[in-house]
Amino acid sequence: MLRELIDISQQEDFALGLSRISGLRVCTFDTDGRLIVAGGPISGFARLTGHTTPLIPAGVELVPVPAHDPPAAVAFIPNGGSWYIAAPVYCDDQKAGWVAVGEFREDGQAPSQLPDVLGLWNLLPLLDRRGTSHSVITARWGARLLAEWCRREARVSAATQEAALIGDVAELLTGRLELDAILDRIVADTARVMRCEFCSLRLYDPKTNELRIKAVYGLSKRYIGKGAIVRYESSIDDEALSGRMVYVEDAAQDPRIQYPEEMRREGIKSFLTAGLIYRGEPIGVLRVYTNRRQRFRRTQRHLLRAVAHQAAMAIVHARMLQERLRSAETERQLALASDLQARMMCVPAPERSGIVTARVYQPSFGLGGDFCDIFTLCDGRLTAVVADVVGKGIPASLLSSMVRGALYATAQGCDDLGELLNRLNRQICGETLPSEFVTLLVIAVDVERRLLGYASAGHEPLLLMRQGVVREYGNGGMVLGIDATETYREHRVELQTGDMILLYTDGLVEAMNFSGELFGRERLFAALREYGGLALDQVLQSILWDLRRFVGLAEQSDDVTMIGLRLV
Template identity: 30%
Template sequence: MPANADYSGLLSLAGEISRESDLTGLLMKILTRSLPWMRVEACSIFLPDEETGDLLIHSAHGESAPQLAALRVPAGRGIAGAAMSRKQVVRVDDAASDPRVYKEADLATGWTTRALLAAPLLDGETCLGVIEFLNPVGRGFFTREDEQLVEYFAGLVAAALGRIRAQNAALERAALQRDLDLARELQQGLLPRKFPAHGESPAIDLHAALEAANVVSGDLYDLFFIEPGKLCFVVGDVSGKGIAAGIFMAMTRTLLRAVARPGLSPLEILARLNAELCRDNEACLFVTMILGIADVDSGGVVCGLGGHNPPVLVSAGAAEFAPVGGAPLGLDPGVKFAEWRPALDRGDVLLVYTDGVTEALDESGNLFTSQRLLSVLRGLVPTSAAEVVEFVSGEVARFAGSAERSDDITLMALRRR
C-alpha cells in the first residue's frame, strides 16, 4: 500500500466485511464505502456467468446503477474482461480513445466514461470477478497510488467473496446431505426387516440384507405373501448408481407390489412389471431381477429369471450355479423371461445376490469373482438362512479389506427347513 495514504477507513471496512454473511449486502457495502476513498463518480463489481463466461454487473453504485443492473459484458470484452483475463490491474486514462473500453455500457446508460480503473478479484490463481471504478472526481485520471489502493482493496473483496461462497457451498452441501440422508431413510424403510418365522413358513427359512455403496442404493429386495401359503421373494439390481438408480429402484418396488396378484406365476408377474417399467422410460434405465414364489408348506420353489446373476444352489456341502436366462426389465416390452424350478431338499440353500458381491474389489483392484463365491460356499452346512447371508457378507468384507466399496451388495438366502 502507498505509505502516504490514509487507510483507516479501509481497515475499518476490512473488519466489517469479515463479519458479513450476505453476498449482495457485502458487495453493496463495499461499493458504497469505497466511493469516498477512491473519490470517483461510480463503481461496480462484475461476476462471471458460470455457463457463458460473460461478465454480469452484480452490484453497482452511482447515478447509472439502475441501468447497469441488466448489463452483460461478453467474455474477454471491455476493461473488466481485460483485467479478468490478465489477472492484473488495468488503468485507462482516456476512455474515448481506448478501443478496449466496452462503449455499449455508456450507450445503454447515457453515462460518459472518461477514465476507469479495474482490478481482478483474485482468490489464489482463480479470478472470482472484477471491481471497477469510473471517473475520478477533481482530477482527470487515476494515479499509480490509486492502482495500488485498488489492488489492495480488490484483495479484501476477493477474500470476503471467497469466504461467503465457501460458506454458501458448505450450507448447500449440508442441505444436500440432509436430503440424501432422508432419501436413504425412506428407501431403507421400503426394505422388509421382518422375515417369516417358522410358524408362518414351516418349510422355508428366508433372510436378506442390503449394504449400499452410496447414500441411495440401486439394489432392491422384497418379500411378501402373494396369497396364503405362497411367499413371493425378489432381488433386483438397477443399472447405474446414485439418485436416479435409487428412484428407479423405489418405482420398481412399488410397481411390483401393484402388479403381483394371487394366482399369477413368476413369469406373468415379470411380464406385467416389465410392461410398466417400459412406459415413458426416457432415461433407459433397466433392472435385472430374480422373482420367485415359494410354497411355505411344501418347500416348492418356482423362479422367474430376468437377466440377473445366476443364483447359487448349496446342497450337502456342494455349491453350483443355477441356469442364467431372461432379459433385464425396462427396455423392451416384448422380451421373454426364463423359468427355473430348483429341487430343494431339507437343508439346501438358494442364494440370490447382486453383482456387488462378485465384482467387489480388494486393495489391489482384484475382483471377488463368481468362482470365489462358489469356493467359499462349498463345505458350508448352515443351520439358518441368516447364517448364510452373514457368512458371505463377512467373506466379501474380508476380501475387500480397506478398499472402498464400488457397488451395492444385496444377499438373499432361502433355506429349505
C-alpha cells in the first residue's frame, strides 16, 4: 500500500532527509514487509558487509512503547549481526507499510570474528529498546510522517477518481462513427495517453463466455491470431470482468499468463487490464502493454479504469444506435433519452440569497442540441450557461452531452470565464469533426459585489434589463470547435438590485411564422419590457407564450432555451 500511495522517488527523498537528520540508515517497506527504499549505508559495517534487511518477516512481534500518538509499538529486526528498529505506518487504521532505522549491535551477537568486521561492528551504536531512545523516537516519527503523506495521497486519489469519471466519453465517442471506428479510436488514444507500446480491446459474449479481439494498437497479426479466450480459463480476464484491475509487472514469470511464449515473442514485459463494465454488466476488457518492465502508477490505473468505464458506455451507446436503426424500439428509446435530457436541463439551481433564477428548455425534435445549466464556479460565483451545437436530433444531443461533460470537467479548476472557453475550445477542436461546432454563452455573478462576468463564443448577445431599458452585451469570440488558437476573455458589467439578465439560444429569435417572418429581437425586447415586472419564471413563460402565438402551427426546426436571473 505504501508503494501505491507514495512515489518511490518521494520515499527516497524522505529516507535521505531523515537519515541526514538522525544519523541513521532509513528504509521503507510495503505492507507485506518487502523492501521499497533503502537509504545509503551510514556505518562502516554496512559499507563493508552490504547488509540491509530485505524483508520484515510476517507476524513479527510488535513491542509496545509509551506513546501518545501512533504508532504505539515497534519491532526489532535482526539482520546479519546488526539490528533494525521498525515502526508500522498506518493509513486510516490500515497498515500501509513500515519505516525502519538502523544499524545497531547487541552485545554477544557479533556476526564474525574477523578483525575488520568485528572492529566495524563494535563501532555500531548499541541497540536501545527503550521507548524514549533516540532510535525508537526516530522510527516512530518517520512512520507518523509517512502516515500523514499516505492519508493526504489517499484523499487526492479519491478526488482524482471522482474527477476522472466526469465527462461522458461514451457520448463523445459515439457521434456518427460506427462501432469498429469507435473501438479503434479507443485503443489508439489509450495507448497514446498512457504511453504504452500496445493496446487491445476484447468484447465479451455472455452466451459463449468468450472474449474476442475487436481492436488493437501496435500488436502483430501473429499475436492477435490466438483467437477467442474463454473467460473462466483466464483468471486475469475473469478478474477484470468482475470489476477488478489486474496488474502484471513481469509477464515472463506470472503463472496466470495463458500464452507466455507468444508474449515473449511479441516483446511484452508488463501489462495492465481493466474490465469494461456498464451498469454492473461485463462488456469486455481493455488492456495496455509495455515492452519494458514497468510499475504502473496509481494515477495510470485510475486513468485506465476511467477510460474503460467510459469506453463501455461508448460501446453500449453505439450498439444502441445501431439497434435503433433496425428496431421498432426507436421511438420508445428516443422518448426515454428526451426525458433524461429534459431532466438534466431541469436540475435545480444552487440556492443563493440575493438572486433568483428560472429557465425554459423546449427541444424541437424530442432530443435537442441546446443545453443550459446553472451551477457554482470554483470561485463561488453563481454561473449560468447556454449553448447550441450544430445539427439537430440524436447527433446534436450527443455532441451537446460531450460539450456539457467537458465544460463541467474544465470548470472544476478554472475561475476565469475566458480561460474556461479557451480550454473548452481546444478540447472540442481536438475531439470533433471540422463540421461540428458550438455557440456558447457563459456568465458568472458575484452577488455580494454586484458584478457580472461573461464570455461568449459566437452566441446570441446577453440581455440586461434595468428599469425598463434593455441592453445587449455581445462582445465575444468565434464559435467553439473551429480554431484551436482562438482566444476568449471575460468581460465585466456592474449590476444593480432589480437587474434582470436573460440568456437564450437563436431558436427564440429565429422562430418563423407561416409568412416566413422571424420573431426577432425587437419582439423579444418588447416582451421583456411588458412582462419584466412579473415573477421571473412568469416572465420566461410569457415570452414563450408570445412566441407560440406568433408562430402558430408553423413547424419549428430549432430548440428554444432561456435562462433568466434577477438580483433582488
